[in-house]
Amino acid sequence: MKKTVGFLVNPVAGMGGAVGLAGTDGQAAEALRRGAVPHSADRAVQALSALRGQDIAWCTCSAPMGEDVLAAAGIDHYTVLYRPAVPTGAADTKAASRAFLAAGVDLVVFCGGDGTAKDVFDAVGREVPILGIPAGVKMYSAVFAVNPAAAADLIRRAGAVPCRDSEVMDVDEEAYRSGRLTARLYGYACVPYVAERTQGGKQVFEQQDEERAKDDIAAFIAEIMIPDTLYIIGAGSTTARIMERLGLLPTLLGVDAVRNGEVLACNADERTLLALLDTYPRAKIVASPIGAQGFVLGRGNQQISPAVIRKAGLRNLIVVATPGKLAATPLLYVDSGDPMLDREVGDSLQVVSGYRIAQRKRVVQTN
The missing domain is CATH 3.40.50 (Rossmann fold)
Known part of the structure; x- marks a missing residue:
């Protein structure tokens, strides 16, 4: 049976990592000034290229928030449900996710980090499973595949494998940039789970x-x-x-x-x-x-x-x-x-x- 997948990309996710910003929320301009190169689209193309020819109905966003990635992955049949202004932001992630939910998708796939995960979860809650293609700096939430190849496998098998309650973490990036890890549990999302394909949540050991x-x-x-x-x-x-x-x-x-x-x-x-x-x-x-x-x-x-x-x-x-x-x-x-x-x-x-x-x-x- 054909499944419907809503897909979006945070175009600036992860740009702060290589340039030492410890996160990109509100720091995209500074990351670019330091010479950062956007890479979330490349990570998404790695995942979606493996799904070319699969019996999947894709819903997405226009331009760099989804459509460009699908085209680069060789997927030419999709429906654009949301058209963001450029540059995109958290409000666009939430609006696109709500559009996917309204369209009745079976799975929401996003490419980004913890901030993107939180925005998607804000919009869809537990009403539909979600899955992250990892492209952020930290990714302490347990809603991500372990890498793009694993994400492709999980998307392919979604609906045939169980979902589990997985932590969505809210990480304070300002505190993180100053050397303090301040994270709180934001909620539990439904995430397709396959051992060694879906990542776990971070634990802190202080005994x-x-x-x-x-x-x-x-x-x-x-x-x-x-x-x-x-x-x-x-x-x-x-x-x-x-x-x-x-x-x-x-x-x-x-x-x-x-x-x-x-x-x-x-x-x-x-x-x-x-x-x-x-x-x-x-x-x-x-x-x-x-x-x-x-x-x-x-x-x-x-x-x-x-x-x-x-x-x-x-x-x-x-x-x-x-x-x-x-x-x-x-x-x-x-x-x-x-x-x-x-x-x-x-x-x-x-x-x-x-x-x-x-x-x-x-x-x-x-x-």
Whole structure:
């Protein structure tokens, strides 16, 4: 039976990530000024290209909010239900979603981040399932596919797989940009669920044993640091503890660059990291997966882009996480934006989880 899918794109979603803005809500102009390149359309094309020829009736928005993506994906039969002014905003996302709901779609698919998810949920609530193609900076909500390829699979199977109640999170981007994670549960949306295809919600681990484990990890990483080597330290409380062990002030929700015990860049963007790698080609990247979701790359650390990873060398990626986080994170994911690079990661990663202790964790490959 043919299904009807409402589809929209937030054209500016995720632009703030690579340039160190930690989000794009209200910051699109600043992101462009810093040299950001829109990429949400590309992420959406990756997903929808795999659905060319499927028995789906598409409803969408005009121009960059949907129609352009469908055309680029080779889908030429669709109905435009909403025509936004350009540039688009949250009001357009809500209006388009209401138009999809009124048209009786079976599923609303959007490409964006947490802010887009919240706007879609505001409009449709629990009256129709929703699914996000991940293109934002953080994506703490549990309404997203793990990557564009997984989104295509979920859209294809929607109606034949169960839906689950999934968290929509309201993240304060102003607080996030200042280094504080302030998030609250906004509601529960209905989302098509397939294990290893639909992402989980972020969890925060703060037990006493976790704090000791962070200290142990930090002591070990500080001990094995190689002189005259650039260390790119990703976001998170575990990586922040490494900076503190070195006597340095961390950017909790950003990316720092350190060499020989000196901070060369704090809250660095992609362009800064690439310039540092030109000067200091011997480098290591230290990253920690998002708790419960399991994303090592592609969530909250887009500054560590495919170009940065390739220049540093994938073999120089060091992953750290506490035992408690790993216990609640059975699988790891990578969604760097470069499917070929994601495949090169392989089917497992070694994760430093204590002082001279490591666990090997499975990496789910969906591309």
